Amino acid sequence: MTQTLLDQLREMTVVVADTGDIQAIEKFKPRDATTNPSLITAAAQMPQYQGIVDETLQTAKADAGPDASTQAIVNLAFKRLAVAFGRKILEIIPGRVSTEVDARLSYDTEGTLATARDLIAQYETAGISRERILIKIASTWEGIKAAEILEKEGIHCNLTLLFGLHQAIACAEAGITLISPFVGRILDWYKKDTGRESYPPAEDPGVLSVTEIFNYYKKFGYTTEVMGASFRNTDELQELAGCDLLTISPKLLSQLDQVTAELPRKLSAETAQGLDIEKISVDKATFDKMHAEDRMASEKLAEGIQGFTKALESLESLLADRLSQLDGNEVVSHAAEDIFRAYDLDGDGFITREEWMGADAVFDALDIDHDGKITPEEMGAGLGAAFRWAKI
Numbered sequence: 001m002t003q004t005l006l007d008q009l010r011e012m013t014v015v016v017a018d019t020g021d022i023q024a025i026e027k028f029k030p031r032d033a034t035t036n037p038s039l040i041t042a043a044a045q046m047p048q049y050q051g052i053v054d055e056t057l058q059t060a061k062a063d064a065g066p067d068a069s070t071q072a073i074v075n076l077a078f079k080r081l082a083v084a085f086g087r088k089i090l091e092i093i094p095g096r097v098s099t100e101v102d103a104r105l106s107y108d109t110e111g112t113l114a115t116a117r118d119l120i121a122q123y124e125t126a127g128i129s130r131e132r133i134l135i136k137i138a139s140t141w142e143g144i145k146a147a148e149i150l151e152k153e154g155i156h157c158n159l160t161l162l163f164g165l166h167q168a169i170a171c172a173e174a175g176i177t178l179i180s181p182f183v184g185r186i187l188d189w190y191k192k193d194t195g196r197e198s199y200p201p202a203e204d205p206g207v208l209s210v211t212e213i214f215n216y217y218k219k220f221g222y223t224t225e226v227m228g229a230s231f232r233n234t235d236e237l238q239e240l241a242g243c244d245l246l247t248i249s250p251k252l253l254s255q256l257d258q259v260t261a262e263l264p265r266k267l268s269a270e271t272a273q274g275l276d277i278e279k280i281s282v283d284k285a286t287f288d289k290m291h292a293e294d295r296m297a298s299e300k301l302a303e304g305i306q307g308f309t310k311a312l313e314s315l316e317s318l319l320a321d322r323l324s325q326l327d328g329n330e331v332v333s334h335a336a337e338d339i340f341r342a343y344d345l346d347g348d349g350f351i352t353r354e355e356w357m358g359a360d361a362v363f364d365a366l367d368i369d370h371d372g373k374i375t376p377e378e379m380g381a382g383l384g385a386a387f388r389w390a391k392i
Contacts, residue, residue: 006256008263009241016227016247024250025092033089034098034247037311040085056081057323074319083122090132098158100136103308112137112146120155134158134178138305139167141287148174161304164297166290168213169282172222181210182230189296201235210240211267218272220279242267251364340376350375
């Protein structure tokens, strides 16, 4: 019997689950998994995970002390919640979990270092080796420099929000373990900029970007792994078969698992080594120059940091509401409305995928009718569990 596309993809590429939903991870059995604030926000609102949230909040409150502000408690709880979900995920998968540094520290090397070391300390206190953790950091120059230091300390990093070759080269020269170029978001930018509605799979700008990075790394023998991320469809995944890793939402994993057809390898180290590619050395001046000249990378990096920051602030708002409820207070939550207004950038009454800027897996879950837009009703339905907490 012909294998599914997912089965064949697993034979040439490491499949990573782009979700914080432990049940989805159990279903698709990826080697690695990745999380971020918007994924944790979605998972934390599922009834089966409320015990993890409540325990984390109560412990954070006790450890923060009687005079601690709600914001201080919530901030401590967020970092611990990320580790709590990471620990649960590591009970299921054989490989590594990526845990994200606060996006608000993206241009703060020292702050990133302190947070990363704290996250690793939490895992190691729980008996989990740092070899199973990837610290997820935005691919700013400051983030790359922090990751370079962390790698020398044996703390492995996943550089995310990567859109340009200059970012990829800087990561490789810094000895970073893994990078996550964002395929779908690159496609989004080009569609909006050019007015085109679609691209053939082999001409998809996001696919071409990851292919260029993969070939560059393999041509010059860099050990940094390439993990394509943020996919819009299964065509993009098929065009990148052979990439080191691909992080895929449950929706697309399911689609790949339902199709039986031949899946040819598109990327290989052997092919890359025979290509004529110019080697580029990237110092800060070169990085800044190339970044300024790459309008897409500049805009998408800034938007991505903004999006991850909003996701974190949304999670903190929900955690603050839940903390108040645990203290016995009646809470009328306006979180859904607040989150909606934060993401509806042009105020037209719905959130597009580009406005969302958070995790694609969460957008897919909230976009109930799959029309590419989230309405207020869909937002309320998708976040409903958060507002049932007070009644449980």
